[in-house]
Amino acid sequence: MNFTKTMIVAAVMVLATAGQSLAELKVVTTISDLARIAEAVGGEDVHVTALCPGPRDPHFLPAKPSLARKLANADLLCYNGLELEIGWLPLLLDKARNPRIKPGAPGDLDCSNSLEHILDVPGGNVDRGMGDIHALGNPHYTLDPGNAVLIARGMANRMGQLDSKNKAAYTARAQAFADAVSAKQPFWHDQLAEARTKSIILYHSHWNYFTHWQELKVVGEIENRPGITPSPRHVQSIIDKGRDLEDVMIIAAQWDHQEVAEEVAERIGTALAVLPGYSGAQKGTENYFDFIDRLCSRVAEAAARIETVPVKE
Amino acid sequence: MSNNYRRLPLVVMVALVLFAVSAAAQTSSTSTGVSRLMNPSISANGLFLGQVSRDNQDPGANGIFLQEAEIQLTSVVDPFWTADLIVVWAQEEDGDTYDTLIETAALRSRSMPAGWGLTLGKFFLPFGKHAILHPHQFAFIDAPLAIDEFVPGMIDVGVSVDTALPLPWYSELVVYGTDGQASVFAADDRDLAFGTRLTNMWDLSLDGTLELGGSLVSGPDADSHLTGNNKRNIFGADITYKWSSGSLSQGPAVTWSSEIVIPEPDCNATGNPFGAYSHFQYRFGRTWWLGLGGGLTRDKSVYENNLETLQGWNEAKINVAFVPSEFSAIRAEITYQESHDSSYDDLRFSLQWNFTIGSHPAHRY
Numbered sequence: 001m002n003f004t005k006t007m008i009v010a011a012v013m014v015l016a017t018a019g020q021s022l023a024e025l026k027v028v029t030t031i032s033d034l035a036r037i038a039e040a041v042g043g044e045d046v047h048v049t050a051l052c053p054g055p056r057d058p059h060f061l062p063a064k065p066s067l068a069r070k071l072a073n074a075d076l077l078c079y080n081g082l083e084l085e086i087g088w089l090p091l092l093l094d095k096a097r098n099p100r101i102k103p104g105a106p107g108d109l110d111c112s113n114s115l116e117h118i119l120d121v122p123g124g125n126v127d128r129g130m131g132d133i134h135a136l137g138n139p140h141y142t143l144d145p146g147n148a149v150l151i152a153r154g155m156a157n158r159m160g161q162l163d164s165k166n167k168a169a170y171t172a173r174a175q176a177f178a179d180a181v182s183a184k185q186p187f188w189h190d191q192l193a194e195a196r197t198k199s200i201i202l203y204h205s206h207w208n209y210f211t212h213w214q215e216l217k218v219v220g221e222i223e224n225r226p227g228i229t230p231s232p233r234h235v236q237s238i239i240d241k242g243r244d245l246e247d248v249m250i251i252a253a254q255w256d257h258q259e260v261a262e263e264v265a266e267r268i269g270t271a272l273a274v275l276p277g278y279s280g281a282q283k284g285t286e287n288y289f290d291f292i293d294r295l296c297s298r299v300a301e302a303a304a305r306i307e308t309v310p311v312k313e
Numbered sequence: 314m315s316n317n318y319r320r321l322p323l324v325v326m327v328a329l330v331l332f333a334v335s336a337a338a339q340t341s342s343t344s345t346g347v348s349r350l351m352n353p354s355i356s357a358n359g360l361f362l363g364q365v366s367r368d369n370q371d372p373g374a375n376g377i378f379l380q381e382a383e384i385q386l387t388s389v390v391d392p393f394w395t396a397d398l399i400v401v402w403a404q405e406e407d408g409d410t411y412d413t414l415i416e417t418a419a420l421r422s423r424s425m426p427a428g429w430g431l432t433l434g435k436f437f438l439p440f441g442k443h444a445i446l447h448p449h450q451f452a453f454i455d456a457p458l459a460i461d462e463f464v465p466g467m468i469d470v471g472v473s474v475d476t477a478l479p480l481p482w483y484s485e486l487v488v489y490g491t492d493g494q495a496s497v498f499a500a501d502d503r504d505l506a507f508g509t510r511l512t513n514m515w516d517l518s519l520d521g522t523l524e525l526g527g528s529l530v531s532g533p534d535a536d537s538h539l540t541g542n543n544k545r546n547i548f549g550a551d552i553t554y555k556w557s558s559g560s561l562s563q564g565p566a567v568t569w570s571s572e573i574v575i576p577e578p579d580c581n582a583t584g585n586p587f588g589a590y591s592h593f594q595y596r597f598g599r600t601w602w603l604g605l606g607g608g609l610t611r612d613k614s615v616y617e618n619n620l621e622t623l624q625g626w627n628e629a630k631i632n633v634a635f636v637p638s639e640f641s642a643i644r645a646e647i648t649y650q651e652s653h654d655s656s657y658d659d660l661r662f663s664l665q666w667n668f669t670i671g672s673h674p675a676h677r678y
């Protein structure tokens with residue numbers, strides 16, 4: 001009697017879970033930007049989870065097994081690719097034991113495949129004397145909203161394949177996302193009119209898609225070898241360069257080692273813009289549009305402030 | 314003779330699977346065209362040690378050594394398997410000669426039903442947190458006393474099955490059966506070894522985790538003529554707390570790991586042997602780590618004044634590591650060891666450095 005009861009309860013639970021999984025597509029993304037785009041495209045037909053919290057640098061996400069649990073139930077994995085997640089995603093996939101999202105499966109979506117142009121693809125010989133470089137090119141492409149549109153379309157395609165009855169809805173939402181980006185473009189562009197006349201020193205090449213999109217003039221990087229603490233000699237040469245230039249400003253991410261960026265800004269006597277690395281990295285940037293807004297407003301504000309910062313010897 | 318039959322089911326199972334796999338791959342390899350794109354990921358590392366000991370005069374305890382060099386090949390084999398091959402040239406006790414060890418040569422399933430995992434071949438037996446590490450992954454230069462004494466060289470040939478348990482937290486169960494040739498077991502015995510490990514992990518916060526593990530392994534006893542036991546059963550339990558800054562890239566991080574290893578006592582012994590250690594590591598700068606560790610073993614009953622007492626060792630260590638990139642590290646370490654009865658103690662100063670080249674390493678958690 002008890003056994004029968006248990007079996008019935010178990011059966012009901014299994015059916016309930018199955019019913020739930022039919023209702024919506026379970027999407028897991030690696031970085032928060034991809035999660036925001038997936039939400040825009042999937043709407044109420046998907047449930048989206050991001051593995052890397054917004055404030056954390058995704059180059060160094062610890063491969064916590066609890067993240068593998070999130071992957072275990074996923075129908076679709078949307079990842080950045082270009083080796084951004086190379087230190088941890090393969091381990092998590094192995095622990096997740098989920099054949100729906102393993103490499104080559106329908107639920108495996110490398111979002112970089114949707115791009116038209118990849119920046120900083122190293123030509124000629126590369127080796128790790130250049131630091132822990134991204135050998136397939138710069139992976140931080142979601143910082144250009146134009147790329148976000150391409151990714152949204154790629155996601156809509158794949159979501160439509162996995163969940164064909166909502167195919168039209170996914171395509172329509174990707175189009176709405178594209179329209180929203182187009183509508184904002186003139187505003188974002190105008191906001192950086194003044195910054196476009198300045199020279200920019202980056203902490204790390206993280207910002208190359210953003211500066212490329214906004215046609216900002218990058219003249220150097222503080223962390224010239226990715227993942228490696230910059231040498232004092234290189235920091236000095238960047239300071240010298242900054243002092244020689246007319247109008248120069250510094251951009252760093254909130255997770256960078258800011259004492260170095262601050263020192264460079266102080267000794268040049270210029271403004272430092274500390275930006276959220278991805279959506280949700282700073283308060284009030286959880287939404288992708290708010291995130292891009294924040295990048296633009298912080299850079300515009302720093303560009304307007306350059307003159308007011310005194311030089312520190 | 315009957316002992317030979319005990320291993321038959323395992324041997325038949327392994328043989329059948331390997332036959333099926335090799336039947337599909339009977340051709341010799343080509344070296345031209347697109348085949349080269351199918352080359353495995355290759356990585357290699359070297360581990361060097363300079364050491365002086367206050368009291369230990371052994372040649373292996375004083376000098377500058379290449380501790381070991383390792384080559385690792387990893388690749389997807391076909392839709393069904395991934396394969397790993399790890400070959401190590403490790404320094405022997407005398408400090409001059411090198412042993413070639415195949416640490417891992419195993420197939421790992423890619424598409425087992427219902428999330429099961431299958432490993433076939435030669436692999437590290439999943440016992441605790443430390444016995445599964447390569448020397449270049451150790452928190453300190455030497456393995457803890459407890460590991461060296463009770464579970465050294467936990468590598469064997471066999472089958473391992475693993476699964477995630479349907480619990481509200483992360484819980485992984487591994488069960489394995491192997492040939493019983495791991496150095497902790499009897500080398501000439503015909504019996505198999507079996508073991509299991511359960512790992513549980515909870516997120517205490519967004520950036521911190523707590524892991525609790527339990528391990529059990531049972532195999533033929535190498536010293537059965539002395540111990541009176543036919544089987545060598547070893548139990549282990551471990552607890553690990555990990556935290557790393559979620560807001561600063563390559564920022565502060567903490568790992569605190571403790572483990573206890575308890576072998577089943579000899580039939581004719583009165584004391585209970587065990588070994589334990591606790592390791593604390595703190596990343597205090599972008600490229601700097603500090604380590605503090607302590608450990609002990611209680612083993613080997615001896616008669617003194619007609620009383621049987623446990624002998625053993627205590628140790629304490631401190632190290633500082635400079636890690637300029639993910640691909641190299643240098644560390645300086647001071648180790649103090651003493652025998653339990655305080656009849657002998659030693660102080661050691663060591664400097665160890667290593668490199669990794671080739672494919673990008675995974676950041677094992």
Ligand SMILES: [Zn+2]
Pocket residue numbers: 059134139140205206226
């Ligand atoms: Zn990067």
